[in-house]
Amino acid sequence: MLGGGAAGFFGAIRAAELAPQARVVLLEATGTPLQKVRISGGGRCNVTNATFDPAAFVTRYPRGAKELRGVLSRFGARETMAWFEARGVQLKVEGDGRVFPTTDDSETICQCLLREAETLGVEVRTHATVASATRELRLSLKGGETVDAAALLVATGSNPQGLALARALGHAVVPGVPSLFTFEVKDPRLDGLAGVAVPRVRAKAIVAGKTFEQEGPLLVTHWGLSAHAVLRLSAWAAREFHESGYRAELVVDFLPDAKDDGIRAAAERMRQSHPRGTIGAHPLLDFVPRRLWERLVVAAGGDVEMRWAEVPKRGVNQLVEQLKRARFEVTGKGPFREEFVTAGGVARNEVDWRTMESRLVPGLHFAGEVLDVDALTGGFNLQNAWSTGWTAGAAMAARVNAK
Numbered sequence: 001m002l003g004g005g006a007a008g009f010f011g012a013i014r015a016a017e018l019a020p021q022a023r024v025v026l027l028e029a030t031g032t033p034l035q036k037v038r039i040s041g042g043g044r045c046n047v048t049n050a051t052f053d054p055a056a057f058v059t060r061y062p063r064g065a066k067e068l069r070g071v072l073s074r075f076g077a078r079e080t081m082a083w084f085e086a087r088g089v090q091l092k093v094e095g096d097g098r099v100f101p102t103t104d105d106s107e108t109i110c111q112c113l114l115r116e117a118e119t120l121g122v123e124v125r126t127h128a129t130v131a132s133a134t135r136e137l138r139l140s141l142k143g144g145e146t147v148d149a150a151a152l153l154v155a156t157g158s159n160p161q162g163l164a165l166a167r168a169l170g171h172a173v174v175p176g177v178p179s180l181f182t183f184e185v186k187d188p189r190l191d192g193l194a195g196v197a198v199p200r201v202r203a204k205a206i207v208a209g210k211t212f213e214q215e216g217p218l219l220v221t222h223w224g225l226s227a228h229a230v231l232r233l234s235a236w237a238a239r240e241f242h243e244s245g246y247r248a249e250l251v252v253d254f255l256p257d258a259k260d261d262g263i264r265a266a267a268e269r270m271r272q273s274h275p276r277g278t279i280g281a282h283p284l285l286d287f288v289p290r291r292l293w294e295r296l297v298v299a300a301g302g303d304v305e306m307r308w309a310e311v312p313k314r315g316v317n318q319l320v321e322q323l324k325r326a327r328f329e330v331t332g333k334g335p336f337r338e339e340f341v342t343a344g345g346v347a348r349n350e351v352d353w354r355t356m357e358s359r360l361v362p363g364l365h366f367a368g369e370v371l372d373v374d375a376l377t378g379g380f381n382l383q384n385a386w387s388t389g390w391t392a393g394a395a396m397a398a399r400v401n402a403k
Contacts, residue, residue, distance in 0.1 A: 003156040006385035006386060007389035011393035012153075017120055017397075028126045029128065034113060038110060044104045048099045054072040076383070132165075133168070137149040154366050156370050166346050175344050184223050184332035196220045198287070200216065207241055224334050250328040255288070300318035301318050345372040354391075357395055367385065
């Protein structure tokens with residue numbers, strides 16, 4: 001097993017469980033296994049998502065949905081939760097479906113995996129870097145050691161060394177680009193509003209000649225815009241953003257449930273019921289935070305001190321444009337430190353997803369983020385690791401047992 005992350009450990013544990021007579025060795029290049037598990041979910045470890053229908057679950061994968069559906073049908077979120085709970089890890093489901101250990105500590109998950117690996121006799125070797133490998137699965141480690149494997153799992157994530165190894169063994173590798181990032185936006189409507197959030201917007205990104213649309217919360221940050229609406233757009237349009245140099249036009253509908261005519265009617269009602277009230281003190285609708293509302297009024301050419309009775313029809317139309325079709329220029333990719341997700345990896349069509357085995361090299365398997373698979377936030381990336389690792393480990397054990 002190459003790679004001491006979620007997929008590597010799950011593959012090793014499953015293989016050792018089904019082939020107890022085999023020597024299962026997990027090689028980790030760094031000194032600390034399970035590093036990304038430790039930082040997952042802000043250090044709480046978002047184990048999976050309580051979406052139990054595989055057809056619904058795969059809709060969170062911009063790349064890999066078709067291939068993962070069968071994998072998740074065999075070992076999905078329900079099975080993952082049962083696996084950890086059977087080993088003493090108590091889990092909880094939060095309102096948005098995200099699943100965490102009740103301790104809110106990722107170390108709970110790491111220690112469970114380490115204990116299970118030790119119990120099953122998995123040999124975990126750190127500071128073990130593979131320099132090269134042959135199609136006969138002979139590994140050469142840095143330092144000169146040679147290891148012959150009956151089956152090999154590459155679960156090195158987006159690490160360039162793991163991808164270089166896959167390429168050297170004949171696999172096509174889709175170039176990696178960032179996924180799940182925030183947008184850098186410099187706009188007077190947002191200045192000084194860091195922390196202001198809108199519960200739900202419809203956001204449309206026009207990038208590299210294509211249009212992408214997503215809904216969700218929107219958050220103003222010091223550098224631009226974030227939260228789920230933006231992160232979902234960044235995931236689905238990851239390659240287009242990379243191609244465009246992270247420049248795009250963003251169109252935001254702050255009131256996705258309101259029609260243009262409905263907003264105009266609300267303005268007329270405000271003119272009748274609060275003719276002497278100012279626009280700033282009496283917002284049209286309660287769905288937009290007050291400070292953002294004031295900025296949109298100014299952007300529409302209005303004045304927050306203007307009375308509703310004085311607002312011309314043209315002013316209402318311009319306000320409708322700001323509320324329904326506010327245009328922002330995305331000038332770059334902002335920081336997003338909570339997750340590290342890359343779109344790209346080993347080409348999906350070169351893997352048999354029933355076993356995660358290479359279609360080119362017998363006995364070679366892949367699992368986790370080393371594949372050209374990535375997901376939205378919420379436990380979906382880790383579930384890819386658990387499911388593909390479990391599938392690969394089972395297939396590797398079957399191969400060894402058949403000999």
